Amino acid sequence: RAKLAGRNCIRVFSRELSEEIQRRVLLEARLKQALERRELVLHYQPKREISTGRLTGWEALLRWQSPELGSVSPDEFIPLAERSGLILPIGEWVLREACRQMRAWQDAGLAAGTMAVNLSARQFRQMDLAEEVSAVLRDTGLAPADLELEITESSLMDNLATAATVLTDLERLGIRIAVDDFGTGYSSLSYLKTFPLHCLKIDRSFIRDIPGDDNDTAIVRTIIALAGTLGLTVVAEGVETEAQLAYLRANRCDQAQGYLFSRPLPPEACLALLRAGPRRAAA
Ligand code: C2E
Ligand code: MG
Ligand code: MG
Ligand code: MG
Numbered sequence: 285r286a287k288l289a290g291r292n293c294i295r296v297f298s299r300e301l302s303e304e305i306q307r308r309v310l311l312e313a314r315l316k317q318a319l320e321r322r323e324l325v326l327h328y329q330p331k332r333e334i335s336t337g338r339l340t341g342w343e344a345l346l347r348w349q350s351p352e353l354g355s356v357s358p359d360e361f362i363p364l365a366e367r368s369g370l371i372l373p374i375g376e377w378v379l380r381e382a383c384r385q386m387r388a389w390q391d392a393g394l395a396a397g398t399m400a401v402n403l404s405a406r407q408f409r410q411m412d413l414a415e416e417v418s419a420v421l422r423d424t425g426l427a428p429a430d431l432e433l434e435i436t437e438s439s440l441m442d443n444l445a446t447a448a449t450v451l452t453d454l455e456r457l458g459i460r461i462a463v464d465d466f467g468t469g470y471s472s473l474s475y476l477k478t479f480p481l482h483c484l485k486i487d488r489s490f491i492r493d494i495p496g497d498d499n500d501t502a503i504v505r506t507i508i509a510l511a512g513t514l515g516l517t518v519v520a521e522g523v524e525t526e527a528q529l530a531y532l533r534a535n536r537c538d539q540a541q542g543y544l545f546s547r548p549l550p551p552e553a554c555l556a557l558l559r560a561g562p563r564r565a566a567a
Contacts, residue, residue, distance in 0.1 A: 312368055314350055315361055319377060324348055326381055327548035330557065331397075331519060331541045334533050339558075341397030341432070343541065344382035345548045346374075366406050375407045376416060383424040383431065385551060390430075394558040400432040400462060405439030409446055414453035421457070428458035434485065435461065437469030447479060455480035462519070467507060476514055484511045488522025491542075495531040508537050 318324050328342040348356045365371040379401050386399040407413060421428055433454065440447055440463060451461060462483035463476075467490055486507050493500045504520070511518035520532050523542030532540060549557070 308364060311353065311356065311361060312364055312370075314353060315348070315365060315368075315370055315374075318348055318350065319374060323350055324374065324377065325550070326378065326385065327550055328382075328385070328399075328554050329541060329548040330546050330554075331400075331539050332545055334529065334537055334540050339395075339397055340539055341400060342386075342554065343400040343434070343548075344378060344385075344402070346378055346402075347548075362404060366404050369406070371404045371406050372410075375404060376420070378402075379417065380420050380424065383420055383426040386430060387424050387426045389555070389558060390426075392555075394555075396558055398430050398432050398460065399426070400434050402434045402464065403439075405436075405442055408435055408439055408450060409443055411446060411449065413450050414457055417454065417459065418457055429460070432460040432462055432483065434464040436464045437466050437471055440475065440479075441469050441471060444475070447475075451479050451481075467503060473510075476510075476516075481514075481516060483517040483519060485519045485521050485541075486537075488542075491520050491522045491528055491532075492524075494528055501531070504532070504537075505535050508535055511538075512536075 325347050326344045327347050328344055330342055331340050332338060333340050346358050346362070348358070348361055350356060362371065365374055382399050382401050386396060389396040403413075410416070417431075417433075420426075421431065454461060460482040461480065462485055463481055464485050465487040466484045468487045484507060486504060490500050490503050490507075494504055495501055508518050517538050519539040519541060520528075520537050521541050523529055523532065523540040523544050525544060528542075529540060529544060546557070
């Protein structure tokens with residue numbers, strides 16, 4: 285009996301495993317063609333200053349609409365692109381497209397703030413990253429000060445050898461660097477003062493249960509204080525409720541991003557939001 289159950293177990297397990305592998309292989313093959321076939325697009329999510337409600341900038345977020353697979357989440361295809369190396373051409377396209385879009389808004393006379401682009405660990409490991417970024421800025425005509433690069437805390441910590449060089453080169457160009465998903469990595473806090481950083485983005489998992497959860501409020505207040513001490517801008521991600529926003533305002537968090545203000549939007553919707561002009565401070 286036990287033997288039989290065991291065998292069934294293995295059969296179920298291996299079927300699930302092979303389905304998972306098959307999906308990965310299929311996704312990877314389709315992702316290879318996705319760029320040329322123009323199936324990748326960028327959506328943009330606004331960030332706002334908490335004290336005034338003013339729009340401070342945008343974060344570019346990649347979307348893949350496959351005719352065959354439907355819409356695939358970046359949480360599924362980015363790690364895959366990272367493993368296969370496809371993230372390099374895809375990441376360069378994202379950077380170029382986000383900078384082009386930002387410059388187009390500026391050319392239309394709109395005050396669009398800064399544009400933030402997510403960098404994967406693999407991109408961050410390229411020693412010539414700053415040269416690539418510099419070429420994109422030159423080609424698109426976007427000023428370095430209008431570009432921010434988001435690097436997750438864990439990819440920073442996994443690449444300590446290249447981090448110092450690459451970050452210094454980017455800093456020299458005049459680009460802002462944000463640490464994304466802050467608080468989820470195994471951080472040695474000493475890197476915060478040695479690396480040229482400008483912004484900490486508090487991971488959404490710490491925002492979700494504030495103001496009710498005592499551990500999370502303590503963590504959030506600590507990160508805000510840390511950023512203040514180090515002279516870094518602090519942004520809360522994943523802000524969904526007025527209660528969360530009120531807590532962040534009371535504790536002097538600089539900026540917020542989340543569904544409360546807006547989901548990531550396609551470019552046309554961003555344009556409408558920009559044309560509507562400066563918003564008054566939230567009450
Ligand atoms: P991230 O950079 O931390 O981006 C924030 C994610 O949280 C986005 O998910 C965004 O849509 C979502 N989000 C924003 N506000 C809220 C909210 O109020 N509530 C909830 N529940 N979620 C919110 P998305 O677009 O699915 O992206 C997931 C992750 O995929 C990103 O996390 C980023 O790590 C990665 N990613 C997305 N686009 C790119 C890209 O162009 N390049 C690279 N390397 N990674 C990317
Ligand atoms: Mg990000
Ligand atoms: Mg994040
Ligand atoms: Mg994230």
